[in-house]
Amino acid sequence: MRLSRRLTAMATLLIVLLGTAPIASATEPAPKPIRALLVCGGCCHDYETQKELIAKGLAERAHIEVTVVHQGGTVNTSKIPLYENPDWAKGYDVVIHDECFSQVKDSDYIARILKPHKEGLPAVVIHCAMHCYRDGSDNWFQFCGVTSRRHGKRYPHEVVNRDPQHPIMVDFGASWFNPAGELYWIEKVWPTAHPLASSKNQETGGDEVCVWTNQYEKGRVFGTTLGHHNETVSHPAFLDLLTRGTLWACDKLNNQYFKSTPPRSAPAHPTPKGR
Template sequence: MRFSFMRLMVLVSLCFISPDHRCFVQTVEAAAVEPLKVLIVAGGCCHDYATQTKLLKKGIEERINASVEVIYNPDTSTEARFEIYDSDGWARDFDVVIHDECSANVSERPYVDRILNAHRNGVPAVNLHCAMHSYRWGNFQEPVADGADNSGWYEMIGLQSSRHGPQSPIDVTYSDHAIAKGLSSWKTVNEELYNNVRVYDSSHIVASGKQMQMPRKKKNKPVDPDAKPTEAEAVVAWTNEFGPKKTRIFSTSLGHNNDTVGDDKYLDLICRGLLWSTHKLTESGKPAAGYSK
């Protein structure tokens, strides 16, 4: 654990103006450990990543002892690529990587393998929303067999999804997982509920979502005026252990709209997922010393 004496003195001096003694304790703890080095990789189709990366960086750095670096590709196609992934050691300078890509049609196996190898070798990941629908090829509408040519991304995530429903609010309820400790059930604004083609045995549910959905409009057929909405349910947040080192992976399929990404409840969930993935969250759900703010 590295210790910055000058940093400690500056931060402690600021606490003398605060009547809250907890400020002193938290400041000393935070100064005694280096911030988590978080990398966000974002870009691709269908989302306002320019805004969402700013919301994520600000929200994370306000909540936990972390320093966030953002790599953003303004390419809005499903073929967005990231130069950082062209290097075998792309993740070596970071404690955890947030995958916020929407690159459904990027399917070159060597490129995807370089991404996955960092996580196989022990770098934790947090996967957000359209990351679940990235780097896919073959018949991804059906459960992909273990070890298949197109299985690697799903094996890392720990859940396979192929599509989502219409945008409408999702009722989110939590399990008793450590990440969920202290979090309350909530209803999102209009959001997309991603389906679950397969939930891997290595995964553990953190949150489930329910959404009322109207029947999908069928091609070349009129809309049924008497159609009634039905309730759909899916896992919306979960953990996984990936590869020989059992690297910790946290994912949530929530996060389509800016109002969701900027919601305190969403940012709290992401930060707790970051802490869990980096072994900075105890089994009772408390952040390790020095990592909360």
């Protein structure tokens, strides 16, 4: 009888203790979101649409909070207010450069843009970012990882995966189709850059690197020349690529930073005529 009472008392105590103890979550808590600054504006692109596609696409796929700064109008000569502040990148974990200011040639202004990246701030460079800030030096090209000064005709094209074992590229198979393209002609891939994908130049017959990584001083850079048309920017493959590249640049390309809910397919957004 005494043994039975003791067992009953112990069982009651165990239930009380378990009831007051914290229960481990079946899933890990979400990580602190990556703070991304998306800079866009300038010539020749539908940034009003594309900034929304990119911000939403990244946020749906990963724990990334995007702040958009859209300045400079629709010309390629603008020196935007953002970069006039020496601390323009303070508070961000990564900067996504999607601007198009090819005729900005102020070397001090350009150096101010590059400074935080030299010091280790990760970056993503998209499409016309490669054609920006031509002050006669190679400083901006070294940051991007490639030198490009022109593009060819516009046509859809296949994107060939050149490094399917790279963590950015593992889910893309041998190739995928870009529904609308403005392929940039690459004069030079810098020694610090590593090509990840290329496309056939239908005018010259050569291959043009269109996706890569770069090490710029202390900072990681992910780059792609894809992204002119809305049909490209809204495509799931492009948004998946951009997400993985952004996470890689931040050294956060792991399951913890991906969201478990698959993103919804983005609606079609035709590119306006003349762009």
